[in-house]
Amino acid sequence: MEQWVVVSIIIAAYLALTLTIGLLAGRKQSDSVTGYVAADRSFGLLVMYFVTGASVFSAFAFLGGPGWAYSRGAAAFYILAYGALGMAPFYWVGPRAAALGRKHGYVTQAQLVVGRFPSRGLSASLALLSLVAFVPYITLQMRGAGIVIEEVTDGNVPLWLGSLLAYGIVVVYVLRSGAMAVGWTNTFQGVFMVVIAWALGLYLPFRLYGGIRPMFEQIAAARPELLVPPGLTATGDPWSWGAYSTFILVSIIGLMMWPHLFMKAFTAKDDDTMRRTVILFPTFQLFLIPVFLIGFSGVLFAGEPQAPDYILPFMILETGLPAIVVGLFCAGALSASMSTGDALLHASASVVVEDGVNHFVELTDNQQRTLMRVLVFLTGAVAYYFALDPDSSLVLLLASAYGIISQFAPPVIASMYWRRATTSGVVAGLLAGTATALFFYLNPEQKPYDMHEGILGLIVHIPMLIAVSLSTPAQSDEHLEGFFS
Amino acid sequence: MSLQAARALTGAYLVLATFFVTWPGLVPFARIEPFILGLPFSMVWIAGWIAGCVPVLYALDRVERLHREGDEEGPPGLGQAPAPPDGEAD
Numbered sequence: 423m424e425q426w427v428v429v430s431i432i433i434a435a436y437l438a439l440t441l442t443i444g445l446l447a448g449r450k451q452s453d454s455v456t457g458y459v460a461a462d463r464s465f466g467l468l469v470m471y472f473v474t475g476a477s478v479f480s481a482f483a484f485l486g487g488p489g490w491a492y493s494r495g496a497a498a499f500y501i502l503a504y505g506a507l508g509m510a511p512f513y514w515v516g517p518r519a520a521a522l523g524r525k526h527g528y529v530t531q532a533q534l535v536v537g538r539f540p541s542r543g544l545s546a547s548l549a550l551l552s553l554v555a556f557v558p559y560i561t562l563q564m565r566g567a568g569i570v571i572e573e574v575t576d577g578n579v580p581l582w583l584g585s586l587l588a589y590g591i592v593v594v595y596v597l598r599s600g601a602m603a604v605g606w607t608n609t610f611q612g613v614f615m616v617v618i619a620w621a622l623g624l625y626l627p628f629r630l631y632g633g634i635r636p637m638f639e640q641i642a643a644a645r646p647e648l649l650v651p652p653g654l655t656a657t658g659d660p661w662s663w664g665a666y667s668t669f670i671l672v673s674i675i676g677l678m679m680w681p682h683l684f685m686k687a688f689t690a691k692d693d694d695t696m697r698r699t700v701i702l703f704p705t706f707q708l709f710l711i712p713v714f715l716i717g718f719s720g721v722l723f724a725g726e727p728q729a730p731d732y733i734l735p736f737m738i739l740e741t742g743l744p745a746i747v748v749g750l751f752c753a754g755a756l757s758a759s760m761s762t763g764d765a766l767l768h769a770s771a772s773v774v775v776e777d778g779v780n781h782f783v784e785l786t787d788n789q790q791r792t793l794m795r796v797l798v799f800l801t802g803a804v805a806y807y808f809a810l811d812p813d814s815s816l817v818l819l820l821a822s823a824y825g826i827i828s829q830f831a832p833p834v835i836a837s838m839y840w841r842r843a844t845t846s847g848v849v850a851g852l853l854a855g856t857a858t859a860l861f862f863y864l865n866p867e868q869k870p871y872d873m874h875e876g877i878l879g880l881i882v883h884i885p886m887l888i889a890v891s892l893s894t895p896a897q898s899d900e901h902l903e904g905f906f907s
Numbered sequence: 908m909s910l911q912a913a914r915a916l917t918g919a920y921l922v923l924a925t926f927f928v929t930w931p932g933l934v935p936f937a938r939i940e941p942f943i944l945g946l947p948f949s950m951v952w953i954a955g956w957i958a959g960c961v962p963v964l965y966a967l968d969r970v971e972r973l974h975r976e977g978d979e980e981g982p983p984g985l986g987q988a989p990a991p992p993d994g995e996a997d
């Protein structure tokens with residue numbers, strides 16, 4: 423049997439298994455909006471750990487991580503640095519958000535912000551900004567899945583079909599089972615990813631160089647600039663410390679503000695589950711080490727992939743691994759892509775309905791659920807359209823997505839921790855911060871010290887929030903008591 | 908250990924970690940040698956700060972848990988973070 427046929431059979435089996443788990447997961451969930459969006463707040467430690475880990479690790483980490491290590495060297499270490507630090511404050515923020523969620527029935531983070539700062543416009547803005555940040559993110563996951571399938575099947579399953587197949591399955595189980603499906607499939611996919619990454623990350627250096635240290639010694643002799651932070655830019659010039667450091671900072675601040683991650687606070691069964699997830703999360707982060715090893719193993723390897731992001735499938739095919747291993751790897755990469763993609767699709771639909779539409783139109787519980795399902799389908803279709811039409815500006819948009827998402831941090835933190843903050847202050851801060859980030863995104867040559875536009879946005883955002891809040895009347899004690907106590 | 912001290916120490920660790928994995932804290936450690944477990948030094952340096960989060964957060968959790976058990980009547984979650992009420996120190 424030809425190799426690509428064996429590989430296709432393994433992929434098909436993997437996809438069938440994911441679909442089964444996804445569909446079975448929804449059977450016990452209640453038929454309500456809380457059930458669909460927040461899985462009846464029922465996730466235990468194992469599921470929470472993998473849901474969080476697997477939704478953070480996307481095709482970006484699994485394909486982009488090795489791609490960065492391969493082409494930009496130590497610049498990739500930024501991905502290693504931010505995750506655990508971005509997650510740690512959630513030890514306190516998560517349970518507090520969860521308590522407010524239980525008290526007021528919130529299932530999205532904008533509901534939390536607007537519960538404290540009542541404003542339909544604010545809610546709609548947060549929903550819109552989330553969607554703007556989500557679509558390119560989903561598109562990249564879809565392309566990642568398509569690229570992997572196309573590569574390892576020698577082009578017999580083209581990108582359009584691979585993406586369609588993988589995401590057709592995601593859409594089906596998200597439509598059918600909501601948050602519960604996302605939880606259980608991510609547990610399965612998370613285990614799969616970790617095992618595949620460690621196995622390959624250790625195998626390739628030993629196979630090609632006789633060990634990890636010999637590999638790095640050879641790279642240090644031939645291309646030492648790759649092993650010293652801040653590494654290189656995409657074009658091979660030295661990367662600036664300003665960009666390297668602010669990429670880490672903006673990711674630390676932005677990480678938990680992604681609606682699909684923040685909403686985990688509302689899906690956890692109890693606060694202890696959430697706290698333990700935070701404590702254990704750095705162990706998930708260390709799984710980037712083998713991912714980087716895979717990328718570094720390609721540096722001195724003869725031959726070149728068509729683009730750095732293809733380095734992983736390229737290495738697998740070029741080192742003559744048996745078909746079954748190629749198939750399993752492919753399933754691991756699909757796991758990374760799909761486990762983030764499903765969470766993103768689910769969250770984008772929930773956010774648009776709960777935070778956008780709901781504030782302007784009266785809908786019954788049933789209508790909301792139907793509308794969410796329509797939106798999962800529509801968002802998937804839009805992202806698929808972009809995935810087929812590779813437009814380099816989408817990659818740029820993704821880099822900028824953190825610029826948008828990090829602007830959510832001041833309103834969210836102010837809503838839970840700063841009693842003197844006012845609605846005008848939050849709105850003014852959000853507008854000023856987003857406008858600043860957008861300006862520097864469009865005029866990158868103007869950035870001071872090559873800093874990330876998200877950080878520049880926050881430098882304007884936070885003082886604006888504080889100044890306007892202090893110069894407008896404080897919220898009434900009655901409102902504050904109703905919200906907090 | 909008091910709750911405030913545990914929280915302050917955890918916060919300090921997180922701030923220090925952020926400092927040492929970015930400019931300027933990372934500059935003196937941005938080098939290849941010595942290799943540790945076969946990996947370049949800067950990679951192990953960053954991974955070490957990340958791995959260190961686990962025991963630090965675990966220790967914090969132990970202290971927080973002790974204080975929660977002694978304070979069962981309070982509403983769960985709310986009012987526990989991050990500004991503790993006065994007189995919590997033991």
